[in-house]
Amino acid sequence: MSKSVIIGQSGGPTSVINASLAGAFEAAQARGAKHVYGMLHGIQGLLQEKYIDLYDVLQTPLHVELLKRTPSAYLGSCRFKLPAVDTSSDSYKQLFDILKKLDVGYFFYIGGNDSMDTIDKLSKHAELVNSDIRFVGIPKTIDNDVVNTDHTPGFASAAKYIAATVKEVVRDAFVYDQNSVTVLEIMGRDAGWLTASAALAGGYNSEGASMLCLPEVDFDFDWFVDSVNKLQKQYKSVVIAISEGIRVADGRYVCDIANTAKYVDSFGHRNLSGTAQYLSGVLAQKLNCKTRYIEFSTLQRCATHIASRVDVTEAYQVGGVAVRAAYDGHTGKMVSLKRICDDPYLMVPELVDVGQVANAERKIPASWVTADKLGVTDDFLKYVRPLVQGEVTPYYTDGVPAHLLPPTAILQNKY
């Protein structure tokens, strides 16, 4: 008899994490899944038996299309780390009891490195307890730091938002006839993929950003002030894109030196921010010029209104491929994206062992950073340009993009 499917979303949201949910849902529906459950707030919610049946809320194709255009994680998310695999652990026992009660045959988790750790542990635990539930991971993160995949769904839409916004800010910043420096703070704890994407703002009709500061390059205050000083002699308006996660050579985050780091999440990741604010203060003082800082903050991960069509399509596809793989008998896998060709851009999904993905981190290759450390090479642009192509028109109602209403339980905070 037909089993049920359960899908969860985990970690920081992206503009297209719901497109992956839509892809997995439709593939499960097409395979006759008895129920397609959605965990509310990931496995943290599932442990409290918080879930909905997606058949109840995604009743028509219009609902599915609206879901694709809805920012943030529709099902809610969590940052929850499972304990080490151990057959005597209460968490695992409880989780597998719930899955059994729901008659779940296929379990999908949409997330980044940490979420793949969850898939890895659950699939290993299933083997230990002879469960035939299949566990497959669906990649997602704006940070693009997942290994064994060309890129991760979510990255390209954030990159497109950053490129479009940096281009607009660059124009805004040189509106007055005066010297100024604008410091932009972009997400990315240890990998600079998003900050590097600010380079897309340059081109035949824009100056682009004058300088990038990536976490892959040790940050040096004297070098920074000196570089900006030189750029100022060349350009009236200097726009600098910096990663929130830049560090000095001894490993300390610049925002720690500024004493602005705010809190630590349950994975041990620090909330980094205030780097741009601090550095714009340093520049104002050292160079005696007008400075401004702008933090792109969560806008870069939720600006679904300017999502990349390539990204939305791929996010939808990896959701569907994960479901096909699980129904084909695979478990302990993540769907990854393999690039066949840059031009024309060709990408195929494939399966990789989730254990090789979990907790690892992919950085920008050193060869893609220019020799003067101020920018990225054409190889980076060749890599990223195909990913930001195309748009998905929002469904505007009353002048504002429409979204799918959140699940009632989340909306009313009742379960």
Place this chain on the structure above:
Amino acid sequence: MSKSVIIGQSGGPTSVINASLAGAFEAAQARGAKHVYGMLHGIQGLLQEKYIDLYDVLQTPLHVELLKRTPSAYLGSCRFKLPAVDTSSDSYKQLFDILKKLDVGYFFYIGGNDSMDTIDKLSKHAELVNSDIRFVGIPKTIDNDVVNTDHTPGFASAAKYIAATVKEVVRDAFVYDQNSVTVLEIMGRDAGWLTASAALAGGYNSEGASMLCLPEVDFDFDWFVDSVNKLQKQYKSVVIAISEGIRVADGRYVCDIANTAKYVDSFGHRNLSGTAQYLSGVLAQKLNCKTRYIEFSTLQRCATHIASRVDVTEAYQVGGVAVRAAYDGHTGKMVSLKRICDDPYLMVPELVDVGQVANAERKIPASWVTADKLGVTDDFLKYVRPLVQGEVTPYYTDGVPAHLLPPTAILQNKY
């Protein structure tokens, strides 16, 4: 013989200030203007004889369409206050000499309250010196604080950006199953039109912002903390939109109390910012909850990629109407927008005396603020909804919105 036209842009940029330039240019071109000059950096640049001939750069209709889709002030802007009207003043003498040399018959200035002061002074000076140059103002400001007009071009696109972004942020903010408060900082020195527009994020598929803090309402710290505390009992995630210009009852800006105001411009306006950062710190301390602040910063005035079609159209029209008025012999006027009807929305341009506009300021009527002071009434929504309707599709090239290349002189910083 046919005279020349000169057009300048002044004050803070908007998403549609270039649509007004396009409208004025095409109307002047249609009337056979000998040259259509563009001042570079407003009258400040004109005093240094910095200008271009727009016939050289707007050679095809595609150039004009790209101009409409280009953020910031294409010609560059300034914040420059003319001295009191005085026939012995060097500035006026110099300006009128330059205009005579260029054989200018018609002078247009696209700007807000302060720029209308410039038009007022120049037209009065022209009368004193028997010059027949016509001076007409074209309204522009995201702040929507110009009097004697239903609204100002630029406001609606900023409002649309704010509505769409707040809606996205609201979804992002309740992704985790934890209590949190997000404080959004929105532009508006003394008038809360933009902050109030965050109310557009609410509706049938969004919670919207939970609370607005407008500069029209005296800010009280105890009331603020108490209100947020009450909201927290109702909603897991509380999103608050505050104006950068909120003040306590004795008139001090909240950001002054926070000691974060940065500099004063040449009109004497303070750069206000840091209000949200300060208040999110206050809330974290008093309510012991997770808080985040987001400053929309200049993004709200340059996000041309999500401009309102109504706004772009009206901005284009007021540019053209200004030119028609000047050719009809009017001077010392501003083009204003008169609303005939909310539903169906009907708006007609008319001329008003610029002297009645200059240096005045229009605030949100007290009757449009709800009794609990936490929001705005349906009357406000009826006013603003028609303005944010429709979109203008950007011309994407390589995945990023294309803009018209800035004038070479501005780009290369050479004049």
